[in-house]
Structures are given as C-alpha cells and as structure tokens.
Amino acid sequence: MNIYFAAPLFAKSEQLYNQSIVSELRTEYPQLNIYLPQENATINDKNAYANSEMIALADTQKVLESQLMIAILDGAVIDPGVASEIGVAYAKGIPVLALYTDTRQQGGRHPEKINALNEIGENQFHYLNLYTVGLVKLNGAVVSTVEALKEALQKYLK
Template sequence: YADSTMIAQYDTDALLESDLMIAVLDGAVIDVGVASEIGVAYHADMPILGLYTDSRQQGADNPQKLEALQEVAESQFSYVNLYTAGLVKLRGEIVSSSDELLEALKAYLKES
C-alpha cells in the first residue's frame, strides 16, 4: 500500500536520481502524472526528451485540414498543452517517432 504522499515522494526521488527524462506525450491529453514529472525535471534542470507519435499531428499543409479549422469543433489536429510542451523543449526536444527518439538519445549520450 502507498498513499498519495508516499507515491509522490518515491516518484520524485526516483526521477531526481535520473540523468534524463523520456516522456511519452501520446493520448487524448498528456498524462497528468507525466506532466507533473516534466515539471519536476524542468525545475531540476534535467534534460527531457518527449515522444509524441499521434498521427493527427501530420498534414499541417493539407488544405482540407486547414480549412476545417475555420469551423467550430472541427479541428483535425491533436491538442498538446503548450506549457508542458514548452517545458520539454526548454530542456530538450520533442520527436515524433521511436527512430527519432533513438537518434536524440544517441546525441544526448555523446554530449554527456
């Protein structure tokens, strides 16, 4: 058994022992626990790599998708909380595939 304070303390301690955070950002919204961990990692000045593979992000140059933005409730694009995404980008980058994540991880390992 672990209550909320025990979970928060254990998770925070484990995160702060890490050298790098890899955050999966997929889903209808970024998982609130992951968003909290991103905030902790940002505050600790820890590098962060975000993986965001939602296929709705594609098609930014598709005229039909862009036209749909003019109608209420017709966005064909996924939503990402800009504050949380900004924290990731201020400490690292967001990539859109596992191959890109591996390349970013290799680059991080070369630098450290």
C-alpha cells in the same frame, strides 16, 4: 546514465507499450539504467497500498536521480502524472525527450485541414498543453517516432 521513463501506466495497453519501448532501449543501450515506474511494485502494485505521499516521494526521488527523462505525451491529454514529472525535471535542469506519436499531427500543411480549423468542431489536429510542451522544448525535444527518440538520445550519450 539514469533515465526516468515518464508515461501513463494504468491501462494494460499503456503498460505494454511502455514495456516494449523500454525493452527495446535496454537491449540497444545496455549501459542505461532506465527507471520505469510501473515496475516499482512498492508503489504501483494496485492490489497493494501506496498513498499519494509515498508515490510522490518515490517517483520524485527517481526523477532527481536521473540525468535524462523520456516522456510519453500520447493520450487524450498529457497524463497528469507525466506533466508533473516533466515539471520536476525542468525545475532541476534535467533534459526531457518527449515522444508524441499521435497520427493526427500528420498532414499539417493540407489546405482542407487548415481551412477546417475555422469550422466549429472540425479541428483535424490534436492539441497538446503548450505549457508542458514548452517545458520539454526549453531543455530537450519532442519527437514523433521511437527511431527519432533513439537519434535524439545519441546526443545525451556522448
């Protein structure tokens, strides 16, 4: 099975996080062929040159060759490239498993957090773009831990 791993990839912390998850998945599921865009030096070696068309063509081809996408939704906003990749996957009927680990999603029933929603500037929760999340949920799932991601992945390995 080909899997496209859609994730922010420009900060070293993002690259290390992506690599740690992909390494764990590759070790646990050696039968999977996981494409991690940051490993494609042709378009992502930032000391070299790749224009927008080269990047769009290379990554879109890999999305289209995939039977499943894993997408990281963490960040101040969903990474624009990840959102675009999710859109391509949705349009082509490729399921998406999205990982969203933001700790601000915890305590969703806490009454003071709920009441704080009525105060300007006191939102205790993180907002995700609902259109992008909707595309994921229409043909996949959003999970909050790597363990839950592995559990959800099992459904597609059968």
